[in-house]
Amino acid sequence: MIVAVAGGKGGVGKSTVALNLGAAMDAVVVDGDLAMADLPGGRGPDLHDVLAGRADPLEAVRGGGPVAVLPCGRTLAGARDADVEALAGVVAAVEGACGPVVVDTPAGLAADAGLALHAADCSVLVTTAASSAIAGALRTRELARELDAGVAGVVLNRVEGRPPREAVRDALGAPVTAVPESPAVATAREEGRPVDAGREAAGRFRDLAATVRSASTGR
Amino acid sequence: MLDVDWDVRTVEGPPPASAAEASGRDTVSLVAAVVRNETPVPRLVRLRSTVEEPVLPPRRRGVPEAGWDEEGFAGTVPPEDRLPLGFAVAGRPAEPPVTVVDRGRADVVDADVDEGEEPTPADLLRELGSPAPPREAVPAGGDDDGGETGVTTEQSVDSGAVPAHVGAWLDAVEDRIGRGASEPADLAALRRVAERAAALAGDCPADGGAGVESSGGS
Numbered sequence: 014m015i016v017a018v019a020g021g022k023g024g025v026g027k028s029t030v031a032l033n034l035g036a037a038m039d040a041v042v043v044d045g046d047l048a049m050a051d052l053p054g055g056r057g058p059d060l061h062d063v064l065a066g067r068a069d070p071l072e073a074v075r076g077g078g079p080v081a082v083l084p085c086g087r088t089l090a091g092a093r094d095a096d097v098e099a100l101a102g103v104v105a106a107v108e109g110a111c112g113p114v115v116v117d118t119p120a121g122l123a124a125d126a127g128l129a130l131h132a133a134d135c136s137v138l139v140t141t142a143a144s145s146a147i148a149g150a151l152r153t154r155e156l157a158r159e160l161d162a163g164v165a166g167v168v169l170n171r172v173e174g175r176p177p178r179e180a181v182r183d184a185l186g187a188p189v190t191a192v193p194e195s196p197a198v199a200t201a202r203e204e205g206r207p208v209d210a211g212r213e214a215a216g217r218f219r220d221l222a223a224t225v226r227s228a229s230t231g232r
Numbered sequence: 233m234l235d236v237d238w239d240v241r242t243v244e245g246p247p248p249a250s251a252a253e254a255s256g257r258d259t260v261s262l263v264a265a266v267v268r269n270e271t272p273v274p275r276l277v278r279l280r281s282t283v284e285e286p287v288l289p290p291r292r293r294g295v296p297e298a299g300w301d302e303e304g305f306a307g308t309v310p311p312e313d314r315l316p317l318g319f320a321v322a323g324r325p326a327e328p329p330v331t332v333v334d335r336g337r338a339d340v341v342d343a344d345v346d347e348g349e350e351p352t353p354a355d356l357l358r359e360l361g362s363p364a365p366p367r368e369a370v371p372a373g374g375d376d377d378g379g380e381t382g383v384t385t386e387q388s389v390d391s392g393a394v395p396a397h398v399g400a401w402l403d404a405v406e407d408r409i410g411r412g413a414s415e416p417a418d419l420a421a422l423r424r425v426a427e428r429a430a431a432l433a434g435d436c437p438a439d440g441g442a443g444v445e446s447s448g449g450s
Contacts, residue, residue, distance in 0.1 A: 047363050048364075089365045089371070090370050093364045093365055093367065095364065097353070100353070101353060123360050123362075123363045124293075124356050124359075124360040124361055124362055124363055126363075127356040127359070131351070131353065131356060160356075161350075
């Protein structure tokens with residue numbers, strides 16, 4: 014299964030959700046943000062190298078940590094050399110060899126977001142309770158539907174107090190998982206790892222993984 | 233069944249400095265063609281450029297428009313209608329610049345083959361735009377390991393070092409010469425640089441020209 018974690022607006026926590034959903038699903042997380050990579054990289058070939066034909070997709074997967082990651086390069090030259098049309102093939106190759114894949118999709122509605130959704134079987138939309146973020150998620154949902162990456166679930170991220178869960182579910186038409194604002198999540202994210210399994214947020218990400226799995230078996 | 237009218241506009245490059253440089257690479261032609269279908273049915277057309285150089289097709293967001301490839305265009309001309317097409321090509325085409333092959337009626341194949349069809353990655357790039365940063369945004373000589381855009385002009389003046397992007401270009405040319413893959417344009421560019429550098433070196437006082445007003449160079 015290939016899941017695209019998307020949501021038009023930047024800064025809503027897509028990469029955090031991708032990393033934690035990847036951990037909960039035991040998936041490889043692909044950093045699909047070709048222009049502004051966000052997941053930890055380290056040394057070795059990255060997605061830019063793979064999309065430029067300089068490295069094999071599996072060579073670029075970093076295992077060994079709490080979650081396997083295929084990171085993306087951070088240079089403008091690398092972003093320019095990358096052949097984004099090859100993204101779907103790369104993601105499919107990783108899925109074939111490693112199992113489930115979670116693609117961290119860039120903000121906005123440019124072709125890299127479109128191609129990640131095109132490569133995916135389904136999508137998870139990430140939004141905060143802010144109306145601008147929900148509007149971005151709505152636009153992304155339209156693109157996801159057009160590209161056959163139907164919305165399996167919505168993450169209402171960084172909620173404080175009582176989340177507007179029903180309103181968001183009605184607006185986006187998919188089950189909502191609320192993830193509370195949490196220093197533990199933020200600290201883990203800064204260290205490039207998923208939140209510790211014992212934390213409340215980790216439980217929510219496991220709920221999300223179950224929602225995604227049941228949506229994909231239900232279709 | 234199909235007729236074509238065409239027109240060619242050629243823009244000449246600068247005259248070559250020597251016969252060895254006369255590659256025609258700087259000359260480019262714009263070829264316009266109108267394919268006419270006078271029959272009452274849509275017809276499939278294959279239009280080919282007669283120039284050996286690859287066709288430079290119309291592009292949207294960097295991706296060739298649907299139907300175009302290196303040889304030309306394949307598509308459908310509506311019944312009793314005209315299909316205007318145009319492309320650029322290096323050099324000056326012979327006459328005629330294009331050939332047109334009538335591939336038969338377009339309505340006998342599945343007419344709504346496009347409907348509900350999965351978009352290709354190229355379709356998505358055309359519709360949504362490439363995420364690649366524009367060429368102008370990428371520092372010349374920037375390497376893959378990030379950030380290093382080479383010495384600044386000020387530093388290179390101080391140290392006497394060749395600026396990084398100039399060095400990178402020279403290295404690339406040296407590499408092509410080494411592989412036997414240099415191009416006539418390389419020789420032309422090297423000569424222009426050598427001439428300009430020699431002229432500037434001649435104008436440049438040995439003491440650095442402190443207090444001397446520049447005369448504007450050659």
